[in-house]
Amino acid sequence: MPAWLLSRTLPPVHRVRELLDMYFARVHTVRCLGFLHVPTFMERFQDDGEACEDPSGLVHIMCALAAPFYYAHAAASSSSSSSSSSPEDGLQPSTRFHEAGRGWAATAMERMLANFGSPAVECLMAAVLLHEQHLRVGDHAKAFLVSGIVARHVQILQLNVEHDGDVLCERPGAIPWAVEESRRRLFWACYLQDAFIECGIDQ
Numbered sequence: 001m002p003a004w005l006l007s008r009t010l011p012p013v014h015r016v017r018e019l020l021d022m023y024f025a026r027v028h029t030v031r032c033l034g035f036l037h038v039p040t041f042m043e044r045f046q047d048d049g050e051a052c053e054d055p056s057g058l059v060h061i062m063c064a065l066a067a068p069f070y071y072a073h074a075a076a077s078s079s080s081s082s083s084s085s086s087p088e089d090g091l092q093p094s095t096r097f098h099e100a101g102r103g104w105a106a107t108a109m110e111r112m113l114a115n116f117g118s119p120a121v122e123c124l125m126a127a128v129l130l131h132e133q134h135l136r137v138g139d140h141a142k143a144f145l146v147s148g149i150v151a152r153h154v155q156i157l158q159l160n161v162e163h164d165g166d167v168l169c170e171r172p173g174a175i176p177w178a179v180e181e182s183r184r185r186l187f188w189a190c191y192l193q194d195a196f197i198e199c200g201i202d203q
Contacts, residue, residue: 001096002074005067008103010052016063017045022073023066032192033132035125035185037178056122057111060104061129065136067101098137105133112149117156121183124153128189131197147197150190159187 004011011019020042028034045052052059108126115123127150134143154160 001071001100005071005100006103008107010054010060010063010104013045013047013052016052016059017042019063019066019070020045020059022070023062026069027062027065027132031132032185032189033129035128035182035189037182040178055111056115056120056126057108058122058126058129060111061108061126061133064101064103064105064108064133065129067104068097068136071100072097101133102137105130105137108133112146116149119156121157121186124150124157124159124190125186127153128186128193131193144197147193151194154187154190159183159190 004015010016024038028036028038054060108130112123112127112130127146131143131146131150134140134146
C-alpha cells in the first residue's frame with residue numbers, strides 16, 4: 001500500500017482530486033449521502049499549487065471514505081499488469097482494505113471534536129461522514145456516539161425547518177438554490193441516519 005494512503009495529512013491537490021472523484025463515484029450516491037453540490041464543492045481544488053485547507057475535517061473524511069476504493073482499484077490494476085502475481089497475492093488487498101484512509105479519518109475526528117458546538121454546516125457534513133466511516137470499519141460504539149452529536153447539531157442549525165416561504169430561492173438576495181438544496185439533503189441524511197441507528201427503539 002502506498003505510504004501516503006496511511007498518512008494523517010492530506011496528499012498533494014492532484015491526489016486529493018483523484019480521491020474526491022472516487023468518493024463522488026462510490027460513496028456520494030449511497031444511502032442518501034448525496035448532500036454536496038459537486039461542481040460548487042470542486043471549485044476549491046482547481047489550483048494545483050494551493051494546499052487543501054480543511055478546518056472542518058470534511059475533505060479528510062471524504063478522502064478516508066474513498067481511500068479503500070482507491071487502493072482496491074490501484075491493487076487490481078497492478079496485479080492485472082503483473083505477470084508474476086499468484087492467487088494468494090490477489091487476497092492481499094482485501095486484508096488491508098480498510099487500513100487505507102484511517103489516518104485521515106482520525107484527523108477528521110480530531111477536527112470534529114475541535115469544532116465541537118460550531119454552528120457550521122460543513123462540520124455537520126463531516127460528522128455525518130465520520131458516522132459512515134465508523135460503520136464501515138466496524139467501530140460501532142463510535143458511530144453510535146457520533147450519531148448523537150449529529151442529531152443535536154441538526155437542532156442547533158435548525159435544518160429541520162424552512163426559514164421562509166421562498167422554497168425555490170427566487171427572491172433577490174436569497175440563499176443560492178444549490179446551498180439550500182444541499183442543506184435539505186443534509187437534513188434528510190441526518191434523519192435517515194438517526195432512524196437507522198436507533199435500532200427500532202422508539203425512545
